[in-house]
Amino acid sequence: MKKFRAGYAYYVAQRLGTALLVLLILSVVVFFLVRLIPGDPLAGYYDTHGTPSIEEIARLREQLGLDKAWYTQYFEWLGGILQGDFGASLTKPFSVGYQIGRRLPYSIELALLATIMALIIGIPAGVLAGQRANHLPDIAVRTGVMLAISIPSFLTALAVVLINSRTLKWNLIGAVSSSKGIVDNGIAMLVPALILALPFSGTVVRYLRSGMIEELAKPYRITLAAKGLSDAEIAYGHGLRNAIIPVLTVISVRLATLVGGTVVIENIFSIPGMGKYLIESISSADYPSIQGAILVIASVYLLMSLIVDLLYPFLDPRIKSGVGES
């Protein structure tokens, strides 16, 4: 156990270090690429505030630090972010940090809901398909998986919106708002989250199915059956424990697609989250907002995959011992 702790501490440090390094590189890339954009960074400001005089431009440039050297600008920006200050928005009356603070909870809620839904759909379906491999339930599940994976969630979302507008007429678009509580907003996000969850659950099913088939072919199944355990007890109590482990690595890989998907889904369903904020900022050429939004969305993704990576050794005793040894 002591050995594991030391090994795990090393593993955590390694993962944390990698994540921080990627984040630091990303901050440099975002900062400089945004500065490579042709045109005046204040163009977005002129659009909303009218053309100012030359003195006023000089004052604005000084206020935003645009008159300083690029490295000073970068370190001031980075230092500000470390203190939670993302700078002032060029087109909106609130600071970037305030905007992100308001919008980030929606994106996190959407991503978490989608992940939970993907597991709620994916795990039973995967176990069922594995138990009844090549029989009717398996064939049905596999057909569903093929559809879920091959149809992009962008199109599913538009199809749902279109069909809903002519049949059920639920309030789907713009149903999420700051005036509602977290629970009400969660309910309003169920349909968008489900759309994001479908391709995700399809991947879960694929890996779980093959894992279950492998596990249920092992000799311990006969022992358990001889002890009088039911099929469900064998599958969920024993087979799933082993078969779920490869699924975790898939979750970590799928998260990038999921976070990218939230950007699109938020814009389709008009959820005031980070994705919508990013696109709004790009459309209005609002530099500090673009930088902040990209950095925060990437951080959310890195944090989520870091959590999965850190949980991994606890769920797989073999890796747990492996971590201790290395």
Add this chain to the structure above:
Amino acid sequence: MNYTLKKPQDDTKKPQTKKRFQDVNVSLIAGIAIIAGLTLLGVVMTFWPLNNPSLSLGGRLEGPSARFWLGTDDIGRDTFTRVAQAALTGVAVSIAAAAGACMVGAVIGAFTGYVSGWPDKVIMRVVDALLAIPSILIVLILRLVLGTGVWQLVLALAFLYSPSVVRVIRSTVLVTRRSDFVALAEIAGVNTPSILLKYLLPNSLPTLLVQGASVGSNAVVLEAVLSYLGQGIQPPQPSAGRMLYEYTKFMQTSPMLLIAPAMVVFLLTVGWNLTADGLQRALLITRSGVKK
């Protein structure tokens, strides 16, 4: 050789004399037919349009008629012609992006797999980092820097998808470079670029084609998504994604305005996916050495 090229169904005991239905590569034929069909439609509608797509020839939001096959949009433009042209844009952008990603990815992948050592380590770290960041973020940053033209879009998509090609090609090259014919070429003093281009890459071609088709399918969707968000193809050039965005407000009255472009994106995705599956089956790569 770690590749074994097998004909499909060759483990069955039936004689291979008669061509059975299973032998026909339905996915490949269907996939190519869908893409070719949409391309043909797009070309015909671009050079000999049914109605001029940039003129308001009909009334506002007309239903399908003999003149306007799929009706008209909010300013009386012909939906059918516009959708067909959008399909051609989608095909062209995805083919160009896939070709670009394959060219860059194949060269870098073959180089890094063959040379190995520290250049390999550095390149693969960068590739891993690029693959880890959500693709829409990368492409949005690139769009900001490169600008909003069609060529810039192709360039951004090609850059975005080349890391995945690098990874796949590298893994095949790692296998091929251990072959005797590569060793013989090295002994004969063939220079490195020739070994890469003439000895290693031809052996990676099947993998490259399959990967290219799957890049095409991803590029179609991403192009539509970007155009939907206003960051892809810019008006007045017809684009399925842009149409989906602009016509969302008319979904109650004229759903055809949404169904038609959505079908174009859907068909193109399905077409590319079927092509990828079909190519995989036709070239049947069974990797024994490399674990996928």
